[in-house]
Amino acid sequence: MPRANPPGGLCGIRPGVKLSIIMSSKYLDLNRRKRTTALILLSAVMIVLVFVCLFVGSSHMTLAECFDALFKKGSASQIRIIWNIRIPRVLAAVIAGAGLSVSGLIMQTDLNNPMASPSTLGVSNAAVFGANLSIIAFAGGFLSTGNNVNSYTVGADPFATSFMAFVFSALSVALVLGLCRLRSFQPGVVVLAGIAIGAVWTAATTILQFYATDVGLSAAVIWTFGDLGRATYRTDLIMAIVVIIGIAFFSVISWRFNALLSGDAAAKSMGIPVERLRAISMLLASLITAVCVSFLGIIGFVGIICPHVMKKILGQDHRLAIPASALSGSILLLLADTLSRSIGNGSALPVGAITSLLGAPFFVAVILGRRRSSL
Amino acid sequence: MSLEINDLRFRYSPKGPLVLNDIDMRLEDGEIGILLGRNGSGKTTLFKNIIGIEKPESGSMDFFEKDLLKMDRRERARLIAYVPQDIHFGELSVFDTVLAGRISYFGFRTGRKDEEAVERILLDMGLEDLAFRSVTDLSGGERQKIAIARALVQEPKLLVFDEPTGNLDIANEQLIIEEARKASREKGIGILISLHDLNQALALGDRFFFIKAGRIVKSGGRETFTEEMIKDVYGADVRIADVDGRKIVISSV
Numbered sequence: 001m002p003r004a005n006p007p008g009g010l011c012g013i014r015p016g017v018k019l020s021i022i023m024s025s026k027y028l029d030l031n032r033r034k035r036t037t038a039l040i041l042l043s044a045v046m047i048v049l050v051f052v053c054l055f056v057g058s059s060h061m062t063l064a065e066c067f068d069a070l071f072k073k074g075s076a077s078q079i080r081i082i083w084n085i086r087i088p089r090v091l092a093a094v095i096a097g098a099g100l101s102v103s104g105l106i107m108q109t110d111l112n113n114p115m116a117s118p119s120t121l122g123v124s125n126a127a128v129f130g131a132n133l134s135i136i137a138f139a140g141g142f143l144s145t146g147n148n149v150n151s152y153t154v155g156a157d158p159f160a161t162s163f164m165a166f167v168f169s170a171l172s173v174a175l176v177l178g179l180c181r182l183r184s185f186q187p188g189v190v191v192l193a194g195i196a197i198g199a200v201w202t203a204a205t206t207i208l209q210f211y212a213t214d215v216g217l218s219a220a221v222i223w224t225f226g227d228l229g230r231a232t233y234r235t236d237l238i239m240a241i242v243v244i245i246g247i248a249f250f251s252v253i254s255w256r257f258n259a260l261l262s263g264d265a266a267a268k269s270m271g272i273p274v275e276r277l278r279a280i281s282m283l284l285a286s287l288i289t290a291v292c293v294s295f296l297g298i299i300g301f302v303g304i305i306c307p308h309v310m311k312k313i314l315g316q317d318h319r320l321a322i323p324a325s326a327l328s329g330s331i332l333l334l335l336a337d338t339l340s341r342s343i344g345n346g347s348a349l350p351v352g353a354i355t356s357l358l359g360a361p362f363f364v365a366v367i368l369g370r371r372r373s374s375l
Numbered sequence: 376m377s378l379e380i381n382d383l384r385f386r387y388s389p390k391g392p393l394v395l396n397d398i399d400m401r402l403e404d405g406e407i408g409i410l411l412g413r414n415g416s417g418k419t420t421l422f423k424n425i426i427g428i429e430k431p432e433s434g435s436m437d438f439f440e441k442d443l444l445k446m447d448r449r450e451r452a453r454l455i456a457y458v459p460q461d462i463h464f465g466e467l468s469v470f471d472t473v474l475a476g477r478i479s480y481f482g483f484r485t486g487r488k489d490e491e492a493v494e495r496i497l498l499d500m501g502l503e504d505l506a507f508r509s510v511t512d513l514s515g516g517e518r519q520k521i522a523i524a525r526a527l528v529q530e531p532k533l534l535v536f537d538e539p540t541g542n543l544d545i546a547n548e549q550l551i552i553e554e555a556r557k558a559s560r561e562k563g564i565g566i567l568i569s570l571h572d573l574n575q576a577l578a579l580g581d582r583f584f585f586i587k588a589g590r591i592v593k594s595g596g597r598e599t600f601t602e603e604m605i606k607d608v609y610g611a612d613v614r615i616a617d618v619d620g621r622k623i624v625i626s627s628v
Contacts, residue, residue, distance in 0.1 A: 253483065255475065258465065258467060259478050262525075263462075264428075265459045269428070269456060270452050270476060270479060271449040271452030315467060315509065316466040317467055
């Protein structure tokens with residue numbers, strides 16, 4: 001953030017000169033302007049990508065046709081493509097991208113761990129297990145049980161798998177946070193408990209998959225690929241409610257996260273109820289992740305890449321980092337979705353795979369960057 | 376009497392050993408109290424109890440005749456501020472880092488009053504040139520000063536320092552000691568500080584508390600500084616000499 005500012009260089013004040021009362025107001029004005037500029041820029045990029053995402057697809061509609069369809073003109077199929085397929089998809093990218101990114105940011109601050117992400121608490125692993133259980137043991141829904149080919153197309157409740165994924169994610173969060181309560185939510189304990197519980201879900205998934213039929217196994221594996229194509233207006237609405245409430249809440253208490261950056265002891269001495277803050281914000285961040293993952297499958301690395309890039313560029317002030325991470329998460333997911341549909345040659349590649357592909361090199365860059373700076 | 380602690384007992388787990396045992400302590404308004412003892416004797420634990428990070432098993436703690444144990448977190452933060460041994464900051468500007476210290480006043484949104492309070496402290500401490508820089512770019516001594524500024528902006532009546540000079544060179548050590556003295560003299564803030572350097576302690580303190588295995592074994596003015604007391608508390612042989620009317624502790628080794 002203000003890293004680039006020379007000492008006293010801002011506002012044209014020379015070092016050594018005693019500043020007047022104007023100091024803070026000038027600084028604050030500049031800070032506010034910087035915040036507004038950054039958010040306007042990110043919003044503009046996001047809006048452009050929303051339209052790119054709306055207008056790019058395998059149906060090869062022209063720009064004019066897309067616009068017509070957007071205003072409910074043109075052929076019925078074109079209107080259906082825009083309104084029933086692309087808009088729910090774009091909304092899912094915007095909502096889930098923002099939710100996953102902010103969840104990652106909050107977890108990193110809460111746990112004082114730059115590599116913390118929704119998977120730290122085993123949320124994603126638990127969702128995979130829940131979905132696998134639903135698909136393999138209940139054939140994708142509760143209306144018919146058994147493991148036969150027909151069950152996947154006949155009588156499957158589309159919400160059953162998401163519901164099971166959510167139940168197990170929530171269970172995992174409750175389990176990890178319950179265990180951590182015993183140790184006053186010490187960040188190290190939360191991370192280790194999350195890794196351990198996550199490993200249990202992965203093992204249980206492997207065992208489940210071992211007994212699955214070929215069809216059941218492929219259906220279960222396909223579910224784990226993050227896919228925005230599953231989104232409907234209904235799922236978007238549910239995700240939006242949770243994500244908006246979560247981000248609004250985190251924004252209101254952004255100064256508490258800033259105080260938490262000073263460490264537990266200092267934050268407590270400033271009057272912050274650190275354990276309560278950590279428990280509530282971890283729970284809410286996990287809930288956001290659980291809802292998104294349950295409806296869309298695993299979309300990796302958004303919760304790590306976006307907050308890191310934003311913190312590197314804009315600093316760690318949560319008043320800015322929260323909205324900036326939300327917008328950058330939406331941007332990344334929109335970008336990944338557009339890419340996945342552009343290079344998929346007619347069929348969309350799983351968006352989770354694209355975000356992971358973008359994430360791996362970033363991880364390496366962060367690790368190398370840290371090594372270099374520590375030498 | 377600003378701080379009065381009676382029969383304070385503390386243990387980290389219900390079946391664990393007593394870490395603080397029948398602590399009695401008194402510090403007058405604006406006094407500089409120095410806590411002296413070996414590593415692991417309970418100094419940091421006592422501080423954590425005073426600032427409310429840990430809760431004692433029994434005993435009482437009053438601050439200006441108010442029960443600290445029944446006090447709301449935010450109210451306590453406005454009375455007692457803490458400069459921890461290990462200082463961490465996020466990637467915030469110096470101004471925002473210090474502003475975070477006002478959170479017990481503003482709660483959710485900073486106001487003009489908070490910003491002015493930060494400005495005043497930065498000007499008082501001569502830190503105005505650093506105000507717009509990131510705390511990650513600062514030296515150890517500067518970071519220590521920012522931590523003090525953040526504590527002072529809480530407008531406390533007592534400032535608790537946990538071994539503030541541990542990792543600093545002599546110039547920065549003197550700087551921190553001077554800041555503590557200034558806070559006490561100019562703002563009338565009571566100071567409670569733990570130090571390892573006995574000569575530094577003698578130069579700074581009004582009242583001394585010798586702690587050994589979780590007990591205050593002796594407290595009082597400079598007269599408590601005897602070769603026997605230091606031998607008892609630290610297990611170290613020293614000689615105490617008088618140089619220009621000042622007591623000096625000299626190691627016998």
